Amino acid sequence: MSDELHYDQARWSDEEGYEPLLSEKNTREVAVDTPLPDDLTRDSLELPELSEPELARHYTRLSQMNYGVESGPFPLGSCTMKYNPKFTEDLAAHPSGAVHPDRPEKALQGTLELLGRTSEYLAEIGGMDAVTLQPPAGAAGEYTGVLVAKAYHEHNGDERSEIIVPDSAHGTNFASAALAGFDVVELPSGDDGRVDIDALEEAISDETALLMLTNPNTLGLFERDIEEISAMVHDAGGLLYYDGANLNALLGRARPGDMGFDIMHYNVHKTFATPHGGGGPGAGPVGVVDELADFLPEPQVREHGGGYELFEPTHSIGKVHGFQGNWLVLVKTCAYIARLGDEGLTDASAKAVLNANYLAEQLEYEIPFGPFHHEFVASAGDQDAADVAKRMLDYGVHPPTTKWPEIVDEALMTEPTEIENKRTLDQLAAAFNAVADESTETIEAAPERTAARRIDQVSAARTPRLSWQALDDESE
């Protein structure tokens, strides 16, 4: 067996493009005839019309021009691309779970029990006292947490206008704070890549509603001063928020609740192996300490009289999703946690951290910050990180997250997760090192073995063509 992976992605193409659009295969315009008066209806509807076998081929071909976790290594930093266990899909598809949210509670006991169980598991894992499952994604969880903080301060007659976010944080932290009407105070990182205590001292004031932290941070570094940070924020009357994006580093080793965090979200599509689905759906449950439980969205689930019931917390912030979030994702979350249990969860983090360290050890690229945990940020040095990423595609590897965080030049943020074993990590390291030795010319020409070659994103943005109708208009 050779050191590196070898790869050619399927490519369905002709001279003009790749697989034709549904609309280019066959469309039909039908007259709209209904019991409604004509002035309330459209005259006709024109859409693709294809047979079931044609559609099966269409989407099978599209899938062949797409890369998933089962296609090969996926060390995409900050995204925790784990293998998605098949059995959780089967449970999510269980017909007894396919119910409407407005069913009477007595006819919904199975669903409520599963939700209650999920909340309990998550609370235990995070060291929190109460958990809402309503937020449909990590950013929605952040927003929910920010609203809880806002409601808490307002309830205490203490209106605060600012949220502090480290410069290395996920962009969503800034955007979620702004969406809830807060001013964002950006916290510069210290030279060691962690929170700079002096800068924090400077940033904290009686306007501070919340400090949002990711721990370990996006460099994979644990914020060792977390207890001091917590004391500083709390002494100023603020709250501390834990961004759960990197929780896969800590399972069974440390809990945000024990570090002084008051609010946290869980990215279940990262830590608990629910599929990313090409961008979603995920789920972003939010855990809080006792003092904040009354502010969670409504409804919450609790045990009552031998069964389960829904209730509205006393000072609830109301709703963050029209119903109760992404049910299918929550089923998979709960099933994954139950499958692994204490032992499996702790092992998952241990192996995730071991894998990151083992891979890093073999790389030629420099890794300026450490000790890191489940992920590390290497520097592509003289190479352009974006080109490195494109070239890695040719080795059958989904590349790391690139050019972020900016504290590392030409960043390659790398997170192999626990799913890779030594064999695969060796191949992965060989791919990194092969690219590291390649010329600028070679990596700029990449990728060659993917369905499409290098795509010009700048001109695509300059002339936005966002539908087949736009393409048709252009060709007319």
Added chain:
Amino acid sequence: MGGHDTGSPYASHTPAETEQMLDAVGAATEAGLFDIPEEIRFDGEFDIESRSERAVRQEFGGMLNRNNDLTEFLGRGHYDHYVPSLVDHLSDRQEFLSSYTQYQPEIAQGFLQALFEYQSILVELTGLEVANCSLYDAATALGETATLASRVRATTGDRVLVPEHLHEGKRGVLENYADGANLTIESYPMADGAADVAAIEDLVDEDLLLLYAESPTVRGVVEESLSDLGTIADEHEALFALGSDPVALSVLEEPAAVGADVVIGDAATLGLGTSYGMGLGMFATRKEFLRQVPGRLVGAGEDSTGRRAYTLTLQTREQHIRRERATSNICTNQAWVALRTAIHAAYLGPEGLVDLARTCLTNATELADQLDEITGVAAPVHDRHHFREFLARTDQPAQAIVDELVDEGFAVHAVDEHLLQICVTETNEDSTERLVDAVREVVA
């Protein structure tokens, strides 16, 4: 399965491999790799017992089976349409299901094309030029519409007018978005289940920012004054947003033609089926608001061979680049549901979609007429055209009827003291006779 028999079943390191790897990194133990101060280390237990796959399936299957076996006639924003097996099997292919957001477009052409096709289907259904590739659900899409309105308006208006009959979840989500953007929300009255145009004319002033209407409404009423509402919004230089769904839009007048600036709703009425309220936020708007659109957009471009290829585009609107000045905080979205919606729409084709919509119209009318024949029940309450669902007025308390119907194996909504709401699609149409019999028995 190779590897070890303790720890995570999805981390297949053998003990020997683990040793080799620890040696390679110069650590004595796994615990030694963690740089966590001792005071905050966790040395407790979660008290979650590891279980076999079979045990979890059995246990969770048993748990879910505690949900009663009911025939649901429930709607109010979450609908059950039959999802063909094709949708499950194609969307569950790991290349789709286990893929990430398409930040490396060269290796993600398949999903990008599917999302581009999804956007195009929405463009066809709405008549608007731009559709994004998903928000979370209809409620958050309404919230995003309000913040979009506050960004695109030249004037200082801050009033958002919404229907008096609006799903509580949508209203609740909107209130949170509005609070963050310093907007005020007011309800406009409905007359016999539809927008009261005269009352709205009296309500609006130069502070109007956004006028929102739905067709069908949360009560299933087909709105008849959309053009008037579009004109009112236009006259006040406000945005007009319409809530609907892809099935209804297959037959209802084209939103762009009645002056809609934004169309939102739950696109998962196609492709997902009943899933405890999980949805897919549909979002389409006019080209002039392109730079203010929330969420991801897929565009067509070219690769270095000159072939047409797809990519996420106009990303400078988004949080990972623009941070607190982004058009929204959304990152993870509902892409996989959008894929399912597109497959379902393509499966039905134009004729299938129109047929399905026609079924939603005729079934609601027929069931209302049948219930109306029962003494003590009057349906539909509103003298309007209905889509999928309608209200029934009952002499007896509605909640008591709902409770008794559960015992008979049916679920319907109680929306007020003497108002039931009933939703019928092709999935429960075979049970309408049994429902009518049960209602007759319960109210007798």
